[in-house]
Amino acid sequence: MNKRCRRATRVAVLQPLVTGTISLQGPRHERRVADGQAVAVGRLERTQLGTMDIEAYFERIGYQKSSNKLDLQTLTEILQHQIRAIPFENLNIHCGKTMELSLEDTFHQIVRKKRGGWCLQVNHILYWALTMIGFEATMLGGRVYVPSACKYSNTMIHLLLQVTISGKTYIVDSAFPFSCQLWEPLELTSGKDQPQVPAIFHLTEENGTWYLEQTKRQEYVPNQEFIDSNFLEKNTHRKIYSFTLEPRTIEDFQSISTYYQVSPSVMTNTSLCSLHTQDGVHGLMGTILAYKKFNYKDNIDLVEFKILKEEEIEEVLKRVFGIHLETKLVPKCGNVLFTI
Known part of the structure; x- marks a missing residue:
């Protein structure tokens, strides 16, 4: 076990920062900062925007602006609304369609x-929304930890965001499956435990590379048939991904997006869907439906599993995940990378 895996649990409280106001003024948007200066951010050309509407996005995630401030509270509210409305899912691949970027x-x-998407889509739309209303956001690229290989992926396969508020930097990610999903922005601080509802998250920096890890609770699984399931994380401490602070664009991910859709990978081997609730997360992996309720009892998460018949999946997708598919899904459950 390396030094990133040996640490005591400490409680850290994120203090909201108040700065700026939201301004929507056509294709160029400004963020008014504390000293009164206007900084242009999120400048998107009309050809990119097309008929896209930020209010339609807010309606999609059920967000009614409680504040017009570009602060940590607003950022957190948008993140939490998105992860509870927009699923992480790769179902297009298993419906014979392409995942477009x-x-x-x-x-x-x-x-x-009203579908979901994988990180290259879901965090992309979040980046667009944040910059549209004036947040200072940057795309970053991550390498996901592969437990079976005991190493991080060889290439950059995950899109995450860096958001700066009044000089303080946060990591924002709305698109990692199941209980590795952040519920709040993480302070970009090395060596600090940051407790959230799903788990205690921890960032460590070494030679310019940042590592995201988490410490989770114990789990109670009522259905003993699944006690040894590969979809259960056996370790209390787990590595999630690494990243650097080099700015990226969506074009940087085009080749890996194509590769993961046509080559043997976790995306082609397993049909996935993940959506968070007020107290837990739903997961669908092939024909296996799971729900994890966080902190069901003191320091214990409840994890329930059910095997679906193939004819039940369409109804479950509509009822649980809010997804209506236009073509037939061929559920598949192969190599396990993501655990509930």
């Missing part, structure tokens, strides 16, 4: 058709 295609899929 363009902003217009992503908006059409997620907002207009």
Whole structure:
């Protein structure tokens, strides 16, 4: 066990920062900062925007602006509304369709058709929304930890965001499956435990590379048939992904997006869907439906499993995940990378 895996649990409280106001003024948006200066951020050309509407996005995630301030509270509220409304899912691959990366295609899929997407889509739409209202956001690229190989992926396969508020930097991620999903922005601080509802998250920096890890609770599984399931995380401490602070664009992920859709990978081997609630997370892996309720009892999470018949999946997708598929899903459950 390396030094990142040996640490005591400490309680850290995130203090909201108040700064700036939201301003929507056509294709160029400004963030008014504390000293009164206007900084242009999120400048998107009209050809990119097309008919995309930030209010339609807010309606999609059920967010009614409680504040017009560009502060940590607003950022947290938008993140939490998104992870409870927009699923992480790769179902297009298993419906014979392509996962498109363009902003217009992503908006059409997620907002207009009320679907979800994988990180390259879901965090892309979040990046667009944050910059549209004036947040200072940057795309970053991550390498996901592969437990079976005991190493991080060889290539950058995960999109996450860096958001700066009044000089303080946070990591924001709305698109990692199941209980590895952040519920709040993480302070970009090395060596600090940051407790959230799903788990205690921890960032460590070494030679310019940042590592995200978590310490989870014990789990109670009523259905003993699943006590040894590969979808249960056996370790209390787990590595999630690594990343650097080098700015990225969506084009940087195009080749890996194509590869993961046509080559043997976790995305082609397993059909996935994950959606968070007020107290837990739903997961669908192939024909296995799971629900984890966080902190069901003191320091214990409840994890329930059910094997679905193939004809039940369409109804479950509609009822649990809010997804209506236009073509038939071929559920698949292969190599396990993500655990509930």
